[in-house]
Ligand SMILES: Nc1ncnc2c1ncn2[C@@H]1O[C@H](COP(=O)(O)OP(=O)(O)OP(=O)(O)O)[C@@H](O)[C@H]1O
């Protein structure tokens with residue numbers, strides 16, 4: 001049986017560039033991760049596609065999946081549910097592939113409780129002014145939602161202490177390189193590889 005893959009969680013405040021950096025990682029050379037497509041109850045934005053950006057569902061459908069234990073984690077964020085379907089993650093990790101989640105902070109903390117040996121990476125903005133201008137310039141949210149996202153962002157940045165790594169997203173290509181290096185080195189951590197040798201050592 002192949003070794004179980006790594007669960008990689010990229011998180012951070014809204015607008016910091018998680019989606020941008022995640023897409024750049026998946027477009028980069030030598031990428032071998034599998035992206036877990038999230039489910040949400042929010043409205044589809046112009047240009048988004050069902051099953052590519054998200055699985056878009058009604059609140060009733062989402063709540064049914066929560067109640068039947070089909071979500072690894074979920075969170076209510078600025079009035080909508082967002083969550084990670086459990087079966088895809090388990091099946092992909094069991095097949096030996098690494099799974100990449102791009103999720104907000106409350107959800108990341110729930111994953112940490114359930115999968116403590118995951119790799120938890122917090123993407124940080126260079127500063128709060130830059131964070132706000134990224135959300136404003138993206139042009140996807142009205143001012144009330146932007147203010148709400150900025151309020152939540154202050155609390156989220158404080159949660160950085162619970163992560164394994166903090167990566168500043170000053171330039172997308174630099175953030176991508178930093179994250180890929182972190183993941184590569186995580187594969188060589190002794191606690192991740194020792195079990196392969198345990199049987200051998202016992203018989204030696
Ligand atoms: N390093 C960067 N420098 C300048 N602009 C950036 C950088 N990274 C991302 N951006 C821009 O910031 C905006 C927000 O990025 P993105 O949508 O990827 O953030 P996000 O963290 O995924 O947001 P959300 O959590 O709300 O989905 C986008 O317009 C994106 O082009």
Ligand SMILES: Nc1nc2c(ncn2[C@@H]2O[C@H](COP(=O)(O)O)[C@@H](O)[C@H]2O)c(=O)[nH]1
Nearest residue numbers: 014038039074075082083084102103104107
């Ligand atoms: N807890 C989870 N958060 C998720 C998931 N998928 C996306 N997200 C995060 O939600 C916010 C808002 O996203 P947007 O697409 O409306 O801008 C953002 O921080 C995403 O990273 C998920 O499965 N679980």
